[in-house]
Amino acid sequence: MSQSASEKLSLKIWVRDRILFLALVIFFVGAAFYIGAGKFLDPHSEWLHPIKEFSLLFALIGVVSLGYELFLRELTFREYKNALEEIVNPDAVRLGIEGIYKNRSELGRSISFENLFRKVEKELFVGGSSLLSIATSSAELLKKKVLSGVDVRLLLMDPSSHVVEIITQQGKGRATFLNEIRTSLMLLQKISHEIDSEPGYLGRGKLTVHTYDCIPSHSFICLDEGSLKGKIVADIGPYLGRSTPRPSMVVVNKKNGIYDYWKSMGDVMWQESSFFDLSKDDLFGTQAKAFMFTSGENTEYYEQATDSWKKSSICKMNKNWRSIKGGQWIWVAESATPEEIKTGTKKRFRLLFNLPSDCRGECVVRADLFLRSSDECRLNVNDVSINQAYGGASYSEPFIIDVGSHLKGGENEIYFELISFSRPDSEEVQDSLAGLIYRLHLEYRE
Secondary structure (H helix, E strand, O other): OOHHHHHHHHHHHHHHHOHHHHHHHHHHHHHHHHHHHHHHOOOOOOOHHHHHHHHHHHHHHHHHHHHHHHHHHHHHHHHHHHHHHHHHOHHHHHHOEEEEEOOHHHHHHHOOHHHHHHOOOOEEEEEOOOOHHHHHHOHHHHHHHHHOOOEEEEEEEOOOOHHHHHHHHHOOOOOHHHHHHHHHHHHHHHHHHHHHHOOOOOOOOOEEEEEEOOOOOOOEEEEOOOOOOOEEEEEOOOOOOOOOOOOEEEEEOOOOOOHHHHHHHHHHHHHOOEEOOOOOOOOOOOOOEEEEEEOOOOOEEEEOOOOEEEEOEEOOOOOOOOOOOOOOOEEOOOEEOHHHHHHOEEEEEEEEEEEOOOOOHHHEEEEEEEEEEEOEEEEEEOOEEEEEEEOEOOOOOOEEEEOHHHOOOEEEEEEEEEEEOOOOOOOOOEEOOOEEEEEEEEEEOO
């Protein structure tokens, strides 16, 4: 491409990217000349009226350009987009399918569940196996939605179901899935108590939890069920207690589409389920309290320049990294310099939490730390070094570390040293490779 052609293309891109700004400039310049002409020219000047008329025309051009950019152009673009989608994938459009994703991780990178929840106006209906991610990362948003008048229905598996026992046997006897369900119900009980204790909010909605004792046909998030703006996000296929990824589908409420099918499936699951009473003091007769700590902004990292601890940053998830329910991948910085990549780095993170001061030995029922990192992570729990390196960012299953024997009454600290290996051949800035994600299940008796 010649230099003149390249310059013309650059100018075109510059104008296109700044069209709104230019339209506003044209309007204000025209308006300024129209208003100011009478002040700077003699009222009897033969140039006064032509200049004012031209300035008015100039300002109207700005208004028309602004209106075209904001409304007509956007409307035209959507019409062409819809027409193109119908040509490229007519069946998907006809059925109301907005997107199909190969697994939940890919769906999560494309759609923010937080943004989906914020748009709900009347009802949110969520069904799944344990709902651990909902009970942790979306807890505050669920609470706000109920207080604002939205009805929230949650459907998960019964922890006493024989299916849960079968899944536990598949996991070589480790009750990870059972603990996820129990912890979710305890956290939902906490949300329910917080909603009930909030004064005011006369038009508040209801938080209702049901459980069922069979394998769910699918997991789903139903937003404003049955309304014209209704949308369903569904995992295709049942949960089988394995790490096999399940495709996900986003469906909108469209006439003669498959929205009604997914809606009826969720309704059947709700009708066949049982009400779970969150008002009981001791949900499972264990007299245990449950806490969940997950990687996110509550995790701190050490900033060497200021010799202080700062809130960690949520990072964009590498396409090869796997998630952990409830947790978010964190790092210190979005990118690493060529020098850091060549020499490698060590980043320090920590999680602080408190247990009752008289908590000793047998009071800790469970303290399982689920962990993944890239490249390598080393752990200290209350200054006790755990003699193993952890990684597994792309492993099908996370590492599970029992840290209960190292906990104590009062303040506890879990210290993570994240190591990024050197890459001497690298010559340019890259995405940071030092990432960390974790979830700590903690149950104790007072």
